Amino acid sequence: MREVKHSLAGACPPPTVSDAIILGPGLAIHGSRMRFGRNEEIFGEGEAADHICRVVSGAVRTSRFSSDGRRQILAFHLPGDVFGIEPGGVHSLSAEAITEAEISLIRRSLVETAAAQDARAARALIELMSRQLTSAREHALVLGRKGASERVAAFLLQLADRFRAHGEISLPMSRSDIADYLALTIETVSRSFTQMERDHTIELPSSRRVVVCDRSALELLQAA
Amino acid sequence: MREVKHSLAGACPPPTVSDAIILGPGLAIHGSRMRFGRNEEIFGEGEAADHICRVVSGAVRTSRFSSDGRRQILAFHLPGDVFGIEPGGVHSLSAEAITEAEISLIRRSLVETAAAQDARAARALIELMSRQLTSAREHALVLGRKGASERVAAFLLQLADRFRAHGEISLPMSRSDIADYLALTIETVSRSFTQMERDHTIELPSSRRVVVCDRSALELLQAA
DNA sequence: CGCTCGATTGAGCCGCGTCAAAGTGCGTGG
């Protein structure tokens, strides 16, 4: 729909989004690139949010903990995705690297002055948040209204679209991450995978690699 | 935190938010006020979103339908709340009046030009969306990580805070609305209410009126 | 080769959904 969208939403991991640019057509803000190791925290709930983050390579999860300590993963972020926008200045969720990851960190103050001075930058920010809002709502719909295998199917379809991978998807996240994203247990996720494999809907060359054999079956399953 | 916030987030229904103003400190956009009857559709999924809406009086629900036809209510909107912001121009959810409601409709184009010309307006929009994003995430956490009675407790606390009603809350929505918001059945919602009444946590003078007797018990229950 | 961590598989249980039947409040018309 718009130049920004391509570089932010649809992204293909293997040829890593190599640039550290964030907003608008003419207008680019460079951030400082940082590396994070597996499971390393990028920021935590309650911390000051003076940076906005963009995935350059690798994968990131953002999560919150319920009062009884259970983790809910709210989103996975792949190369090109932006996360950690907090106009209030305090992070309301935490972010960790799932795999070794390169993150470009842009000072919030820079983004804010850019948004204040350039209408296109403000517009880009608004669209970014709008997209996050849409996927948060979709997520709520999945958690509220779908059964276990439907959730897993929805997850796989979503991932297949984001990696524009023909055929094989290599999952950056563990079963535990998937379970905490879909609000299931690892056992249930595992059983759903196995069942789909039995039905020849997917193949599992290894636990982290998924081949979608029958996309329409997945779509049917997702609807349920 | 900011003048806008007070008029948009915390609102007290009885003295209805009588104004049709929307953004910023100096900057106000007037909308045309419209009345909607019980269960009347304000806008539907897929329709063109050329207006942004603000509740003047009454209550509104926004919802989406899962592919198998089950409804998920994403949010309730009370006087002062803004809903229906869609930068993409198409509504990704539908909105209906829960009770007789007055809604002020502001042309999207006006808001967009305001946001393009005035940085404060853009900022206000961004904060509005940020707040919606935060509550969508909170909702996902509740749906993903809480049991039935914990969900109901969370719902009651949330509502008690939004109506700054001392003691009694009068629910604008039916059990069916509550169930579709919390992703439960009406039976389970009803049972949770009854159980809380037995525990002297709440009282139910009528099915639409709730008195919170023991707030800390609710908070404890919510955490679970 | 063996250790460790993640994934899979199985058995049993429990919370919530489903189905069914009263019960309650409110508006309408006699």
Added chain:
DNA sequence: CCACGCACTTTGACGCGGCTCAATCGAGCG
């Protein structure tokens, strides 16, 4: 004013899907 009807709510009995607990399997790595 009361009788009736309808929509909503409550309550009960029962079944099932997904969680829990536990054992086994498999892959990466020292």
